[in-house]
Amino acid sequence: MTNIENILNYIIPKISEKQELSRQILVRESVIDTYYAGTLNNLDKNQLDKCPSCKGTGISIEEDIEKYIKQIDTIRPSSRVEIDQCHLKDKDLGRRVHLILEKAKPESTKYGFVGDDDLASILLAKVANPEEIVIVDIDKRLLNVIDAELKNKPQIKYDLIESNITKLKYERLKNHFETCEIVVTDPPYADDGMLSFIYLGMALLKLGGKIFIAMPYLSNERWTWDLMMLVQKELIDNGMLIEELWPGFCTYETSDVISSFMVVKKMRNTDPHILLNKIDHLTKARFYTKRTNVSNIE
Numbered sequence: 001m002t003n004i005e006n007i008l009n010y011i012i013p014k015i016s017e018k019q020e021l022s023r024q025i026l027v028r029e030s031v032i033d034t035y036y037a038g039t040l041n042n043l044d045k046n047q048l049d050k051c052p053s054c055k056g057t058g059i060s061i062e063e064d065i066e067k068y069i070k071q072i073d074t075i076r077p078s079s080r081v082e083i084d085q086c087h088l089k090d091k092d093l094g095r096r097v098h099l100i101l102e103k104a105k106p107e108s109t110k111y112g113f114v115g116d117d118d119l120a121s122i123l124l125a126k127v128a129n130p131e132e133i134v135i136v137d138i139d140k141r142l143l144n145v146i147d148a149e150l151k152n153k154p155q156i157k158y159d160l161i162e163s164n165i166t167k168l169k170y171e172r173l174k175n176h177f178e179t180c181e182i183v184v185t186d187p188p189y190a191d192d193g194m195l196s197f198i199y200l201g202m203a204l205l206k207l208g209g210k211i212f213i214a215m216p217y218l219s220n221e222r223w224t225w226d227l228m229m230l231v232q233k234e235l236i237d238n239g240m241l242i243e244e245l246w247p248g249f250c251t252y253e254t255s256d257v258i259s260s261f262m263v264v265k266k267m268r269n270t271d272p273h274i275l276l277n278k279i280d281h282l283t284k285a286r287f288y289t290k291r292t293n294v295s296n297i298e
Helices: 003-011 065-074 090-103 121-130 140-149 191-204 222-239 272-281
Strands: 020-030 030-039 111-112 134-136 155-161 179-184 206-217 242-253 257-268
Touching: 020 111, 065 090, 065 121, 065 140, 090 121, 090 155, 090 179, 090 206, 090 257, 090 272, 121 140, 134 140, 140 155, 140 272, 179 191, 191 206, 191 222, 191 272, 206 222, 222 242
Parallel strands: 111 134, 111 179, 134 155, 179 206
Antiparallel strands: 020 030, 206 257, 242 257
């Protein structure tokens, strides 16, 4: 076995058995870049729809979850495209929450969301009854909807933080840093936005916890390689271990973008001050794919 294979087996120890993928190793700019070949590599949007139940993921949605998703559809605000909001399709939302709960430890009690325009937090609250949820989002409409729903779950403690992620104050979040067993984020698919959301997610995550990150689907998006390598490097540099990557896992209502879903475990803490400083020092030139000036967003 080559040194490269040894490193890869350390960085990504387990690819889901359900995906039946082979892998090809490429090295560029001193970063291990994993190219996934096999049954899912060349799937287009129509092929993903071939299996109406699971779309090739092996995860089907229970009837009670479908019922809750239909309820969420009626209260979810319209997408704000200028800040890269784009709603998951119903079954993909169900699969996402199902996978999160499947991978979470039984003792997981606190969940964090960095952005939640899909209202996955509401679905999770209905099917899992966590003890605590913290959500950071710039969109007051979403937080108002979440607040109205979670008020009906008095057993769940929650904190809704309305903020532009580039203007977050340490004091507002200090009680949540390194406390979440699970963090979920579907960031903007542009360099600075992607890293900002992930940095904050890592700051919220406790040692041994897992962050679930949506990424552009590996074979369908032009910028995927550079963005994927950038994300991998930052994760590894900050003590994170990529455990699984589910290619082509998410599709969206008003976009032809297909996303993968990454499961990453925190193996070493990085001081939250350092992670917030990283957000401060990003240029913000590529925060949203629409090139919206993030400083002007409220």
